[in-house]
Amino acid sequence: MTDARIVGVGMTDFGVHERPLMELFAEATFEAFDDAGVSAPEIDAFYLGNAMGGQTERDTHLAPTLATHVGMAGIPCQRYEDACATSSNAFKHAVRAVEAGQHDVVLVGGVERCTPATGLETPEMTEIFATASHRQYEQPTGLTFPGVFALLTKRHMHEYGTTEEDLAAVAVKNHRHGTHNPRAQFGTETTVEQVLEGPVVADPFRLMDCCPFSDGAAAAVVASEEAAESLAGTPVGVAGVGHATDIVPLADKVDVKATQAARDAAAAAYEDAGIGPQDVDVVELHDCFTGAEILATEALGLVEDGEGGTAATEGRTALGGEIPVNPSGGLKAKGHPIGATGVAQLVELTEQLRGEAGDRQVEDATHALAHNLGGDAATTVVSVLEVAE
Amino acid sequence: MSDDELLTHQTWADALRDGELLGQRCPECGHETAAPKAACGRCGSRALETVALPTAGTVYTETTMSVVPRGFEGPYQVGVVDLGEARVLARLEGEVAIGDRVELEGALEVDGEVAPLFS
């Protein structure tokens, strides 16, 4: 079995784009091709992440369309759709195919449009996002996606004393990080006071506790160790990938604040990589809401259970702190085009491990971890990247 | 238990409209659910028994949503009610908090969809 490498990455700015999916996708893909030093005929297979194109764009057979648009017609293509964990699931399958020797050079791409540029305003998009919850036993209550994470977070606050100020600290941190990321949707700082003054979306979450609606695309070229040696791109190693799911609907979960799928996926990824949480230097995790980041830092073993809130408030998870989380700005400031999010995390971490992250660079990072969550905390993919020997 | 005794969503919804909350109990692992399935969500057993769940419990977690999906009018409160062995996601009335005692009031009906209502 060979090891998988990421040899090239690319992404569009995240924000509002008045362009069709194929054009966004091509921009990210050609950046990844150029970074890797490959051209379309050298790509053996294409793994696409797109979660909502059927509902938002009336486009349900996207992979061959996008492959053709960038000159890859004819190769095997497949689309993954797994709520917000969509493109990290595509990445997992690309890695497994390379490790198994089925393909040598694979393109993984994610693309989505979620802003009003689609023609859909907040109530319609809120309805579409809510389709990632249980059709019969969650949607009829009028539960929203902010509502799902509010239910998890309120229980965490009740049991551990996590405060609204702790939640706001996550937003403040990720906005500060976002000011160093030219591709981020939000490039301005905010304060705890500003976050606490915002309108309530789903208590305890106010507007600034929630990630924005975003449009964007991200792409990565995954290659076998042998193929990577013949390519120009600077490779980083894929040390481990873990993928787990939890019970649906959320009322049936054993402990909603535990986010058990993240714990199981992390355990698998750490074992695969032969490392533990203490060895991780930089993390991109799924902060769709501030409370989601607090729960994830605990589930990944980066902080003790119950300390996720105070860790944010004390700056332990900030750039320069003991374990920097979301140097890119995270979903909160960088943006969250659903199907592009998982691969965009890998774009950031590849740049971090290459030492190319500019003002948001984590010094001497050798191990990086991505955590991408989908549905009502039901799917989690955790990936560990490392500096290639 | 034969297939025709497995609790369906239709039966669950009809019972809820009549003021009764049905669920399933797994004889293998003891897990109870208010969201009927073809097999136990915890252990996979297909030997599920239909049970009448308690109609009173305590609020396990809750949120009040101000920004709501198309088709709904906010703000309103949604929460998970702890019924002992089972928990149920429900619409809540009366601005209740975690730990508060609540009782089943009946069914909330929106566009032919039904959800439990507790207060």
Ligand SMILES: [Zn+2]
């Ligand atoms: Zn069972």
